[in-house]
Amino acid sequence: MIIKQRAPIQYDxxxxxxxxxxxVSSTDVKRYTMASLETEVNSPYAFGGELMEAALKLLIRHIKNNHQVLVVVDCDVDGNTSAALLINYLYKLFPSWVENKVDYCFHEGKQHGLNDMVESLDETNYSLVICPDSASNDTDECKFLKEDCTDVLILDHHDFDKENPYATIINNQEGYSNYPNKALSGVGVVWQFCRYIDEKLEKNYANDFLDLVAVGLVGDMMDLRQLETRALVSAGLKNFRNPYLYYMAQKNAFKLGSKITPMGAAFYIVPLLNAIQRSGTQEEKRLVFESMLDYKAFIKVPSTKRGHKPGDMERIVDQAIRTSTNVKNRQTRVQDTSLEALEKKIEKENLLNHKVLLLLLDDDNIPAEVRGLIANKFMAKYQRPCCLLSKGDDSYSGSARGCSIAGVDDFKQLCLETDDIEYAIGHPNAFGLKIPQNNIKDFIAKTDLALENMSDEAIYYVDYIFEGQNCNPQTILDIAEMNDYWGSELDEALIAINGLKVTKEMVTVYRKKDNTLKISLNNGVSIMKFGASDELCEKLTDNNTGFIEMDICGKCNSNEWNGAVTPQIFIEDYNIIDSNKYYF
Known part of the structure; x- marks a missing residue:
């Protein structure tokens, strides 16, 4: 374990x-903590007044003509929330048209945009195709549809690398508009379009769907340092109104606690939706999506509960919540089986001899939908970048994960700099990667060289370092109150204690299914280790030991019991650096 302080202490x-x-700028801290819709949300006109008007006119023309419209539901949380928001909003304005003329479709796998479905659309009678959260780069597909007399409306946030004159595109990235917030995902773009419609039609419906906006932003890992993004997430997580989100939050109420935070949504809501997109069938994807539609969620359908009787009925949303859990469990079982098989491959091929754990799959035994999850697991276990790639005709492609804890903060850029890859698309430490087969050896050699100084120990960047028992209880309580802030680009604070001398009298071990270790300091701070090993517990409670000297890294928590609030540190990692035995 290596401890590094993020920055010197400059502020009380x-x-x-x-x-x-x-x-976050020191001059913006107060503004950031008070960020609200009223003060921080940009005008929808920032996309360009003429563009927004053209998009609305296009939509209204198809509605007035009672045309058939297709909404393409993109295969992630942002895509689902984007599409659900748009359809729910339009239903408030034009309920009959939405029920009778709006269809929606889903990708078979993890595809995005129009590429995998454009040819099948040629056989349909859709006059307008709407792509929330995708398709900005699908120039050829949009041209194909345009030539087939089908209009395309794109509401997206992804970077683009080629012109697309065949669609009406609202996008917040450079080249499409001067919209100031680039950390607004597809659901935010859809919400701003709905705000524009609100103004033009003198309605006030868009803000009814802020919960969808918040979950979409969190699910797409948008930068929460941005004031507008912060304001939207804060407002949306306060009040879940969407049927699926509301009942999923109810199911996970104990884990989420008294209020839903960005990290809470990221751990206990987003993964259920992601599991459906990765591992669900078409029927399961449709079921969960329809549970997000206000006008369909409470329709009763034949029950699929275990032990149900013929004729039993249940609401779509209830079935969807149960199905989400079942699919997530199914995904976890596949993941665990795959992990076991790949562990043998790592050992047999000595893959840990290299700085990057590069797993090349020559068959389809590991399902594509769990490869990103597995790469995450191996990255965390072996504390190094991990790539899990499957073989194509002449290349390997799949998921790559960087490892900040090993000091690798932008693995994507490192891969690009090798000049051996075909593409690296996504976030700095979570992205899709494709490497030509003939370049694999060079890629390994170059990454070994680039990372030759990569730490073999976990690196923790902490905000405060205390010596011995001199940790500040108030600082711990202050940090514990910041749960609302943690999220993308605002990682949770860590603190370190160096040289803590622990005697047997300071230690309590609670032995149930797993060991819980408690170290009590003189200043009222409790240091907790859940799932502590028997070896550690025995070492700290050895009657022949005078003290054990430890370095500790952990997260801050406040524990309230009988009206008393106690500062706690939850141990993330530790080093035992010295011990002193009693001699009789």
Whole structure:
């Protein structure tokens, strides 16, 4: 374990100290903490007034002509929330048209945009295809549809690398508009389009769907340092109104706690939706999506509950919540089986001899939908970048994950700099990667060289370092109150204690299914280790030991019991650096 302090302590205020080290200007801290829809949301006209007007006119023309319209539901959380928001909003304005003329379709796998379905659309009678959260780069597909007299409306946030004059495109990235917030995902773009419609039609419906906006932004890992993004997430997580989100939150109420935070949504809501997109059937994807539609969620359908009787009925949303859980469990079983098989491959081929754990799959035994999850697991276990790639005709492609804890903060850029890859698309440490087969050896050699100084120990970047028992209880409580802030680009604060001398009298071990270790300091701070090993517990409670000297890294928590609030540190990692035995 290596401890590094993020930055010197410059501010007495804990919140200011932590936010500024993550890129929030010290002059903006107060504004950031008070960010609201009223003060921070940009005008939809920032996309361009003429463009927004053209998009609305296109939509209204098809509605007035009672045309058939298709909404392409993209295969991630942002795509689902984007499409659900748009359809729910339009239903408030034009319920009969939506029920009778709006269809929606789903990708078979993890495809995005129009590429995998454009030819099948040639056989349909859709006059307008709407692509929320996708298709900005699908120039050829849009041209194909345009030539077939089908209009395309794109509401997207992805970067583009080629012109697309065959669709009406609302996009917040450079080249499409001067919209100031680039950390607005597809659901945010859809919401702004709905706000524009609100203004033109003198309605006030868009804000009814802020919960979908918040979950889509969190699911797409948008930068929460951006004031507008922060305001939208804060407002949306306060009040879940969408049927699926509301009942999923109810199911996970104990895990989510008294209020839903960005990290809570990321851990207990987003993965259920992602599992459906990765591992669900077409029927399961449709079921869950329809549970997000206000006008369909409460329709009763034949029950699929275990032990149901013929004729039993249940609401779509209830069936969807159960199905989401079942699919996630199914995905986990596949993941665990795959992990076991790949562990043998790692050992047999000595793959840990290289700085990047590069797993090349020559068959389809590992389902594509769990490869990103597996890459994450191996990255965390072996604390190094991991690539899980399957063989194509003349290349390998799949999921890549960087490893900040090993000091690799932008693995995508490192891969690009090798000049051996065909593409690396996505986030700096979570992206899709494709390497020509003939370049594999060069890629391994270059990444070994580039990462030759990569730490073999876990690196923890902490906000505060305390010596011995001199940790500040108030600082711990201050950090514990910041749960609403943690999220993308605002990683949770860590603190370190160096040289803590632990005696047997300071230690309590609670032995149930797993060991819970508690170290009590003189200043009222409790240091907790859940799932502590028997070896550690025995070492700290050895009657022949005077003290054990430890370095500790952990997260901050506040525990309230009988009206008393106690600062706690949850151990993430530790080193035992010295011990002193009693001699009789």
């Amino acid at each position: 205020n804990t919140l200011t100290q932590i936010l500024t080290t993550r890129g």
